[in-house]
Amino acid sequence: MVRKLKYHEQKLLKKVDFINWEADNNLHEVKVMRKYYIQKREDYTKYNKLSREIRELARKIKDLDQNDPFRTETSAQLLEKLYMMGLIPTKWDLAMCNGVNATSFCRRRLPSIMVKSKMAQKIKMAVQLIEQGHVRVGAEVVKDPAFLVTRNLEDFVTWVDSSAIKKHIKKYNDEYDDFEM
Structure with a gap:
């Protein structure tokens, strides 16, 4: 037999939906974590966040003026860093940054x-x-x-x-x- 929930417990449970849990749509995440044997979910979320920030940074650099020396310098620095980390195969094209994802980090x-x-x-x-x-x-x-x-x-x-x-x-x-x- 289960005890009756206290008032604050009932209030907390109203905010949680056990049927439609938002983390249920994480099939890809589970698949990648199983393939690369990642034990901590935080590692995968970190890789995801980093890859998202890399793609966003590349998009911002791409939006700069084509002839701007700052664009040339920063894109070269970003590509060099990503190439040295092994996340992209070549350091010639800024479009390669769009291919960086959590799996790229898992491979390294x-x-x-x-x-x-x-x-x-x-x-x-x-x-x-x-x-x-x-x-x-x-x-x-x-x-x-x-x-x-x-x-x-x-x-x-x-x-x-x-x-x-x-x-x-x-x-x-x-x-x-x-x-x-």
């Missing part, structure tokens, strides 16, 4: 880069390896799967020296050295 996450470089077979496995502390980017051990890897850092994603996985891979490739480990 550390687990996706690990799968792309064949360090892991699936994104879920890559997330587990990252959380366990087996992966480093440069000299820094990364334990956050939401770490965004830029184009410059892409080549520096490796295993931690003390990792059992690195040891196993070296044994498999007949490169294992007892002194080194």
